[in-house]
Amino acid sequence: xxxxxxxxxxxxxxxxxxxxxxxxxxxxxxxxxxxxxxxxxxxxxxxxxxxxxxxxxxxxxxxxxxxxxxxxxxxxxxxxxxxxxxxxxxxxxxxxxxxxxxxxxxxxxxxxxxxxxxxxxxxxxxxxxxxxxxxxxxxxxxxxxxxxxxxxxxxxxxxxxxxxxxxxxxxxxxxxxxxxxxxxxxxxxxxxxxxxxxxxxxxxxxxxxxxxxxxxxxxxxxxxxxxxxxxxxxxxxxxxxxxxxxxxxxxxxxxxxxxxxxxxxxxxxxxxxxxxxxxxxxxxxxxxxxxxxxxxxxxxxxxxxxxxxxxxxxxxxxxxxxxxxxxxxxxxxxxxxxxxxxxxxxxxxxxxxxxxxxxxxxxxxxxxxxxxxxxxxxxxxxxxxxxxxxxxxxxxxxxxxxxxxxxxxxxxxxxxxxxxxxxxxxxxxxxxxxxxxxxxxxxxxxxxxxx
Amino acid sequence: xxxxxxxxxxxxxxxxxxxxxxxxxxxxxxxxxxxxxxxxxxxxxxxxxxxxxxxxxxxxxxxxxxxxxxxxxxxxxxxxxxxxxxxxxxxxxxxxxxxxxxxxxxxxxxxxxxxxxxxxxxxxxxxxxxxxxxxxxxxxxxxxxxxxxxxxxxxxxxxxxxxxxxxxxxxxxxxxxxxxxxxxxxxxxxxxxxxxxxxxxxxxxxxxxxxxxxxxxxxxxxxxxxxxxxxxxxxxxxxxxxxxxxxxxxxxxxxxxxxxxxxxxxxxxxxxxxxxxxxxxxxxxxxxxxxxxxxxxxxxxxxxxxxxxxxxxxxxxxxxxxxxxxxxxxxxxxxxxxxxxxxxxxxxxxxxxxxxxxxxxxxxxxxxxxxxxxxxxxxxxxxxxxxxxxxxxxxxxxxxxxxxxxxxxxxxxxxxxxxxxxxxxxxxxxxxxxxxxxxxxxxxxxxxxxx
Numbered sequence: 017x018x019x020x021x022x023x024x025x026x027x028x029x030x031x032x033x034x035x036x037x038x039x040x041x042x043x044x045x046x047x048x049x050x051x052x053x054x055x056x057x058x059x060x061x062x063x064x065x066x067x068x069x070x071x072x073x074x075x076x077x078x079x080x081x082x083x084x085x086x087x088x089x090x091x092x093x094x095x096x097x098x099x100x101x102x103x104x105x106x107x108x109x110x111x112x113x114x115x116x117x118x119x120x121x122x123x124x125x126x127x128x129x130x131x132x133x134x135x136x137x138x139x140x141x142x143x144x145x146x147x148x149x150x151x152x153x154x155x156x157x158x159x160x161x162x163x164x165x166x167x168x169x170x171x172x173x174x175x176x177x178x179x180x181x182x183x184x185x186x187x188x189x190x191x192x193x194x195x196x197x198x199x200x201x202x203x204x205x206x207x208x209x210x211x212x213x214x215x216x217x218x219x220x221x222x223x224x225x226x227x228x229x230x231x232x233x234x235x236x237x238x239x240x241x242x243x244x245x246x247x248x249x250x251x252x253x254x255x256x257x258x259x260x261x262x263x264x265x266x267x268x269x270x271x272x273x274x275x276x277x278x279x280x281x282x283x284x285x286x287x288x289x290x291x292x293x294x295x296x297x298x299x300x301x302x303x304x305x306x307x308x309x310x311x312x313x314x315x316x317x318x319x320x321x322x323x324x325x326x327x328x329x330x331x332x333x334x335x336x337x338x339x340x341x342x343x344x345x346x347x348x349x350x351x352x353x354x355x356x357x358x359x360x361x362x363x364x365x366x367x368x369x370x371x372x373x374x375x376x377x378x379x380x381x382x383x384x385x386x387x388x389x390x391x392x393x394x395x396x397x398x399x400x401x402x403x404x405x406x407x408x409x410x411x412x413x414x415x416x417x418x419x420x421x422x423x424x425x426x427x428x429x430x431x432x433x434x435x436x437x438x439x440x441x442x443x444x445x446x447x448x449x450x451x452x453x454x455x456x457x458x459x460x461x462x463x464x465x466x467x
Numbered sequence: 468x469x470x471x472x473x474x475x476x477x478x479x480x481x482x483x484x485x486x487x488x489x490x491x492x493x494x495x496x497x498x499x500x501x502x503x504x505x506x507x508x509x510x511x512x513x514x515x516x517x518x519x520x521x522x523x524x525x526x527x528x529x530x531x532x533x534x535x536x537x538x539x540x541x542x543x544x545x546x547x548x549x550x551x552x553x554x555x556x557x558x559x560x561x562x563x564x565x566x567x568x569x570x571x572x573x574x575x576x577x578x579x580x581x582x583x584x585x586x587x588x589x590x591x592x593x594x595x596x597x598x599x600x601x602x603x604x605x606x607x608x609x610x611x612x613x614x615x616x617x618x619x620x621x622x623x624x625x626x627x628x629x630x631x632x633x634x635x636x637x638x639x640x641x642x643x644x645x646x647x648x649x650x651x652x653x654x655x656x657x658x659x660x661x662x663x664x665x666x667x668x669x670x671x672x673x674x675x676x677x678x679x680x681x682x683x684x685x686x687x688x689x690x691x692x693x694x695x696x697x698x699x700x701x702x703x704x705x706x707x708x709x710x711x712x713x714x715x716x717x718x719x720x721x722x723x724x725x726x727x728x729x730x731x732x733x734x735x736x737x738x739x740x741x742x743x744x745x746x747x748x749x750x751x752x753x754x755x756x757x758x759x760x761x762x763x764x765x766x767x768x769x770x771x772x773x774x775x776x777x778x779x780x781x782x783x784x785x786x787x788x789x790x791x792x793x794x795x796x797x798x799x800x801x802x803x804x805x806x807x808x809x810x811x812x813x814x815x816x817x818x819x820x821x822x823x824x825x826x827x828x829x830x831x832x833x834x835x836x837x838x839x840x841x842x843x844x845x846x847x848x849x850x851x852x853x854x855x856x857x858x859x860x861x862x863x864x865x866x867x868x869x870x871x872x873x874x875x876x877x878x879x880x881x882x883x884x885x886x887x888x889x890x891x892x893x894x895x896x897x898x899x900x901x902x903x904x905x906x907x908x909x910x911x912x913x914x915x916x917x918x
Contacts, residue, residue: 105689105798128693148638159636161645162613177885183794184826185610186863187599187649188870189878189907190889194612194645198638215695238556242579244666244732246697281695284739292733343634347556375635412637419639427640434628437896438641444895445888456640 020048020095031090034077035137037338037384037392038421043070043084050095052168052176052207059205060174062089068453071201073143074116076135078339079420081147081200085454091205093142099123100208108165108182110210113142120211129213132157135416136322142206147418148198152321155241155374156248156280159416160197163212167196169204172446182210195441200418201452203445217248217280222314223290225302226272230254230357232300233273234350237373239296240277241346245289249278250374251321254357257328257368257381264327265320270304275373276321278314321370328368328381335366335383340399342406343377343415352409353378356402363394377415404429419456427456471499471546482541485528486588488789488835488843489872494521494535501546503619503627503658510656511625513540519904522652524594525567527586529790530871532598532651536905542656544593550574551659559616559633561661564593571662580664583608586867587773593657598869599649603772606692606825607699607731610867611648614663618647620655623897633661646892651869652903654896668699668731673765674741676753677723681705681808683751684724685801688824690747691728692797696740700729701825702772705808708779708819708832715778716771721755726824727772729765772821779819779832786817786834789843791850793857794828794866803860804829807853814845828866855880870907878907 022028023045033040044067049055062069068088075082084090093114100110104127111120118138120131133144134151143149145167150159157163166180179192196203227233230252237250253261253274261267277293279286294305308314320327329337344352353369360367360380371378380402382395403413403426413419413426428435435457442449442457453459473479474496484491495518500506513520519539526533535541544565551561555578562571569589571582584595585602594600596618601610608614617631630643647654678684681703688701704712704725712718726748730740745756759765771778780788795803804820811818811831822829831853833846854864854877864870864877879886886908893900893908904910 103796103798105693106796107692108796148636148642150636150638154636158613161636161642162609171888175884177883177888179882179885181858181863181881182796182861183828183863183866184797185599185601185605185612185794185828185866187601187792187865187867188863188874188881189649189886190654190892191599191612191642191645191649192882192885192888194642198640198642203641215693217695241558242556242666244668282739282743285736288733288735341638343636345554345557345559345633346635347554377634377636407632410633412632412634412639414638415634415636416638423639430632430639431630431643432628433626434630434643435640437622437628437643440895441641441646441892444891 017047022046031072031092032084034075034080034082036078036080036422037336038080038083041083041085043090044087046090046092048092048095052170055091055170055205055207056174056176058089058091059170059172063172063174063448063450066448066450068450069205070452071142071205073114073140074138076137076139077143077147077420078417079422081418081420081455083421085421086459093140096207102127104129106182107213108210109213110208111141112208113140113206115141117141117144124213128216130216131211132214133160133163136325141209141211145197145206145209146200150416152249152251152372154372155250156246157214161194164193164197164209165212166210167193167206168208169196169206171204172448172451200420200456202442202456203451219281219283219286220314221279221286221290222308222317223277223293223305224269224274224317225297225305226270226274228272228301230273230353231350233275234373236275236297236300236302238346240293241374243292243296245292246281247277247289247374248280249276251276252371252373252378253321253324254369257324257370260327260331260368261320261324264330265323267320276317324370325381328383332366332383334385336386338382338384338395339379341377341379341415341417342403342411342413343375344406344409344411346376348409348411349373349376352405355405356380359398359401363398365391365394365398375415376411421455424456424458468498473497482523482543483535485526485531485533487529487531487873488787489531489534492534492536494541495538497541497543499543499546503621506542506656506658507621507625507627509540509542510621510623514623514625514899514901517899517901519901520656521903522593522656524565524591525589527588527590528594528598528871529868530873532869532871532906534872536872537910544591547658553578555580557633558664559661560664561659562592563659564591564657566592568592568595575664579667581667582662583665584611584614587776592660592662596648596657596660597651601867603700603702603823605823606701607697608665612645615644615648615660616663617661618644618657619659620647620657622655623899623902651871651906653893653907654902670732670734670737671765672730672737672741673759673768674728674744674756675720675725675768676748676756677721677725679752681724681804682801683753684726685824687726687748687751687753689797691744692825694743694747696743697732698728698740698825699731700727702727703822703824703829704772704775705820708775708821711778711782711819712771712775715781716774718771727768775821776832779834783817783834785836787837789833789835789846790830792830792866792868793854793862793864794826795857795860795862797827799860799862800824800827803856806856807831810849810852814849816842816845816849826866827862872906875907875909
């Protein structure tokens with residue numbers, strides 16, 4: 017590998033942490049492969065010497081997904097960054113796993129197509145596939161689950177498989193594609209991904225509306241979907257976050273629970289959508305409904321939404337952010353957010369709430385003084401109570417951030433008996449527990465099963 | 468089980484065949500369970516005595532999925548036909564696996580919601596889940612892959628698991644739901660399914676247009692999608708099938724490759740969609756573009772499409788139909804259909820072609836004299852050449868009918884090395900090969916691996 021293999025402390029530290037609250041864990045070596053064949057050789061070698069393998073994309077995971085908790089070799093994917101093939105007519109694209117979503121959209125812009133899945137960070141497609149990522153417009157365009165057509169994967173034994181083709185649908189055999197989407201690198205190293213693309217809409221309109229309560233805002237979101245409005249984005253920003261956004265992004269919006277909408281379609285279509293939603297919003301006490309059709313206005317508003325994390329951080333100088341993530345059936349969303357907000361206030365924590373409410377997905381952003389372990393403890397407790405609440409509501413402990421090391425304990429509560437099947441699958445595909453070990457599933461449980 | 472267990476020849480014959488061209492295979496016994504608990508007991512007992520288990524829904528499979536090729540117990544699901552819970556606000560429903568799609572839609576009509584996936588037959592939800600079914604409006608609403616939120620499954624050891632919750636999206640753990648969707652009963656018996664529902668659109672319009680060639684019709688379909696028209700259905704009917712439909716359904720449409728469109732949306736929205744498509748169609752030589760807004764007209768036209776199989780049969784009295792199914796990237800669809808049509812004509816077979824062309828999915832309906840083995844042989848050869856062509860085009864050997872026993876040989880060509888992983892998964896979940904054995908995967912291969 018020459019200088020593409022490094023065991024220097026500098027390199028190892030560079031790949032020892034993600035963007036989460038979890039403390040760094042350093043790999044023993046970092047390699048930067050340039051081909052699938054090289055990855056296959058690295059994995060074969062690691063397998064022979066029982067060395068853990070941790071694929072590393074952009075390092076933007078939020079639950080410790082890329083920490084080298086058992087040491088091993090970090091496979092750093094930045095050199096696997098080629099967009100291999102764009103098929104305009106088929107609206108699909110094949111990329112190497114190290115391509116980032118913004119790079120992809122920039123390289124395909126002239127085709128009139130775009131790739132919609134947009135987690136906040138500029139993650140790699142391999143990483144997004146592995147965490148089953150989604151984002152603000154999944155309510156319209158789906159998550160990685162719906163947008164991945166095929167992956168190429170290096171398995172623990174070094175063999176390479178492809179899991180699908182380029183047909184839009186298939187009833188042929190087990191759905192291996194979906195097995196690797198969301199597996200967080202624990203079943204193999206993804207080297208290539210074929211993605212669905214979507215046409216850039218003819219027109220885009222943004223609307224914003226304030227509500228007297230979170231419940232009214234959520235009702236508006238639910239009704240919008242029920243009316244069949246094909247909304248591209250519905251984002252909730254709670255009162256505290258709205259104050260933060262006003263300050264940080266120089267907005268002058270009411271400090272109240274607020275919905276950001278985006279509509280995609282024909283020029284007439286987006287107007288009709290916005291009008292329908294305006295009617296729904298007014299009926300629920302929505303105020304200051306504003307449209308933004310001009311690109312600059314739209315960009316400014318969405319930039320404010322995308323900068324929510326930085327805006328929140330500015331509320332409490334010196335604080336670190338811990339963004340947690342759950343998803344519930346939308347009928348329980350208002351109650352779930354309200355109960356969580358009450359819990360935050362009772363616990364005297366500082367935390368804002370933002371949500372992709374069309375999907376029932378929301379995030380609590382805790383602002384924690386890194387010098388105060390008590391604040392961390394309180395956040396953990398609120399998070400724990402929130403996840404328990406969510407699972408009791410038939411929701412999930414993660415809508416889009418994944419399990420990593422941070423949420424392993426909740427899988428058992430969420431899946432019960434089915435967790436055993438996940439362990440069985442892991443054991444079948446990775447009998448020596450070398451592929452990103454200790455992520456998603458506990459290594460301890462695993463060892464006890466195979467001994 | 469009392470009289471809900473039968474070993475009489477009559478019962479066994481009744482559950483010995485599906486709607487495919489494959490000869491019947493009789494189970495040793497037929498049971499009609501009324502609860503998941505009963506199914507668990509049946510499976511445990513069968514496991515103890517190494518007896519194959521074949522779940523049987525409506526018996527409408529088209530690739531021999533429910534034939535008892537190794538004998539065993541047929542678990543006949545007709546008594547598991549309760550719609551358990553409709554959640555209007557969440558737009559989801561939980562049903563027992565024996566509920567049929569028409570029953571479901573009839574029972575939920577008053578909620579203003581519908582379940583879109585519509586294979587031709589009135590299949591059960593369990594069967595549709597197991598074959599990863601789709602239909603005419605999957606281009607808009609997705610297939611079973613996108614519409615199943617959760618399944619409850621009795622595993623080979625009798626244990627019961629649930630694979631998901633009711634949240635719209637989740638990044639928690641391996642995607643077990645998608646593992647069972649499309650597994651054709653080979654990994655467990657599905658007892659309950661939670662499905663996404665969709666709002667009944669405010670307005671529906673149907674349009675029909677004839678084209679000078681299959682290529683022009685397919686181009687129209689591709690352009691429609693590229694323009695971002697959220698079309699609910701685009702169905703291709705080839706020239707011969709159009710003649711059959713005219714005769715059978717008393718239509719008077721040109722005998723030419725024809726597209727049937729359906730548009731869902733607001734009143735203004737569907738007009739706009741239809742106008743956009745009319746423009747596209749005219750630019751490609753489309754003629755006699757007709758809209759049908761009235762319910763009766765629409766129903767008549769779609770009934771004609773749904774009766775395509777019977778119409779085809781009427782072309783050749785006494786013939787049996789064999790409907791095969793492939794799916795390719797849409798950029799290859801015209802070429803694939805044209806080459807297949809040429810092959811049909813050269814081989815002097817009688818066969819029509821219909822397709823869900825928005826997805827790249829099409830069916831060849833062979834009309835075969837049951838007394839003439841030569842005709843069967845010719846159909847098999849055309850089918851074989853077509854599937855080889857499709858796989859070379861990065862398509863799939865089945866878009867929606869599944870593998871059953873009819874397409875097992877093609878999985879190897881389509882998936883290569885990945886087929887080994889499917890066998891490994893099967894072996895992990897069903898170590899004694901008792902769950903619908905010999906379907907999807909070859910029992911022989913299987914035996915050689917575990918011996």
